[in-house]
Amino acid sequence: VETERVKEIFENQARLRENIRSMENIRTGTQLEEYLNDTARALQNDERMLKETRQLIKGLEDSITKMEREAKQYVLQISMTAKQLNKSYIQA
Numbered sequence: 893v894e895t896e897r898v899k900e901i902f903e904n905q906a907r908l909r910e911n912i913r914s915m916e917n918i919r920t921g922t923q924l925e926e927y928l929n930d931t932a933r934a935l936q937n938d939e940r941m942l943k944e945t946r947q948l949i950k951g952l953e954d955s956i957t958k959m960e961r962e963a964k965q966y967v968l969q970i971s972m973t974a975k976q977l978n979k980s981y982i983q984a
Contacts, residue, residue, distance in 0.1 A: 894948055897941070908934055908938075
């Protein structure tokens with residue numbers, strides 16, 4: 893889900909940059925200035941969202957790594973307990 897969000901941001905930025913390039917030859921004052929200001933705000937917003945999304949992805953990856961490590965420890969504990977129970981059962 894988050895990687896789709898990153899993809900959408902990159903696509904939006906590419907579209908905005910293309911629009912800026914197409915406006916470079918136009919020198920019509922306020923309309924161009926307003927458009928460029930709006931575009932700059934949109935790019936800044938995209939950059940902020942991209943940074944937040946990357947931080948979220950990093951946090952999720954860290955959580956997954958921690959959970960995988962904990963799961964391995966639980967598997968080891970269960971295995972050791974099962975061996976002890978099996979040994980106790982055999983001796984009884």
